[in-house]
Amino acid sequence: MAADIDGAQIAFLVANEGVEQVELTEPWTAVEKAGGRPVLVAPESGPVQAFHHLDKAESFPVDQVLGTASPTEFDALVLPGGVANPDALRTDERAVRFVREFVEAGKPVAAICHAPWVLVEAGVVRGRRLTSWPSLRTDVTNAGGEWTDEPVVIDRDGPNTLVTSRKPADLDAFCDALLGVVADRLER
Numbered sequence: 001m002a003a004d005i006d007g008a009q010i011a012f013l014v015a016n017e018g019v020e021q022v023e024l025t026e027p028w029t030a031v032e033k034a035g036g037r038p039v040l041v042a043p044e045s046g047p048v049q050a051f052h053h054l055d056k057a058e059s060f061p062v063d064q065v066l067g068t069a070s071p072t073e074f075d076a077l078v079l080p081g082g083v084a085n086p087d088a089l090r091t092d093e094r095a096v097r098f099v100r101e102f103v104e105a106g107k108p109v110a111a112i113c114h115a116p117w118v119l120v121e122a123g124v125v126r127g128r129r130l131t132s133w134p135s136l137r138t139d140v141t142n143a144g145g146e147w148t149d150e151p152v153v154i155d156r157d158g159p160n161t162l163v164t165s166r167k168p169a170d171l172d173a174f175c176d177a178l179l180g181v182v183a184d185r186l187e188r
Contacts, residue, residue, distance in 0.1 A: 003179035006035030008075040008186060013041045013066075013098060013118075014048050018084025021050035021057040022168050023112050027078050030175035036182070039063045039074070043092055051082055066094040071101040076182045081113025081133065090121035100124060103160045108185060110163035110178040112170070116140060119162070129155045130164040152177045161185075 010031050012024060031038045040063045042048050047059035071077070077099065079086065089095040100122040102109050111119055116132040117139065119125050126144030131153045140147040152173040155162040161181045165174035 003034055003176075003183035005031065005075075005179055005182045005186060008036040008182050009073060010036050010038050010076050010078060010182065011041050011064075011069065011071070011074040011102075012038055012078045012080065013089065013095060014080055015085045015088035015092075015095075016042050016044050016046065016062070017049040018082050018088060019048060019050050019080050020082035020085065020113060020168065021052055022171065023080035023082065023115075024048075024050060024060070026171045027080070027110070027112075027175050027178060030179060031078075034179050034183075036075075038078075039069075041066060041069045041098070043089075043095065051084075066092070066098060069098070071098060071105055071107065074102075074107070075185065076108040076110065076178070077102045078178065079109065079111040079115035079118055081111075081115045083114050086115045086117040089118045096122050103158070103162075106160045108161045108163065108178070108181045110174065110181075112165040112174050113167055116164055120145075124158070124162075128158050128162055129153055130162055131166050132164060133166060154181065 050057040120143040129146040151170040
């Protein structure tokens with residue numbers, strides 16, 4: 001039985017170009033099916049250009065622009081991957097601050113594939129256990145995190161719950177974990 005997150009508003013933070021489409025659309029659909037409301041947040045208004053690895057895929061309309069969106073409006077944050085997407089976000093101080101504020105507020109953050117780069121940049125992985133695309137192992141370790149090679153890792157040993165996964169093949173586990181931690185938070 002899927003988790004019920006009826007009424008939860010979930011921010012999906014992406015750059016305007018470079019998000020891995022399946023890592024955006026599968027969690028988005030899971031949130032909708034569980035009764036939540038996903039909201040696409042990006043640095044600029046207009047479309048978000050998604051990719052299938054290196055090939056352009058669909059584009060998606062931005063719901064809210066960084067700077068106008070506040071973590072207080074949301075119950076959780078999803079950081080989809082792709083290589084270019086989190087690389088762009090980690091150089092945008094507004095995005096880094098947005099992520100840090102979610103963690104400091106004790107709200108769940110779920111990051112897949114290369115998205116933990118943004119967690120590293122936000123300075124929120126020290127003492128935390130997480131996974132990612134394997135090439136981020138050194139970055140996570142150098143930032144004080146414990147990197148592990150598992151389909152999904154749920155870390156509750158910090159101010160918030162972190163959910164991390166390695167790659168698109170882990171999306172089923174990632175979506176289940178995301179919905180589970182949001183449902184747990186809503187029950188409190």
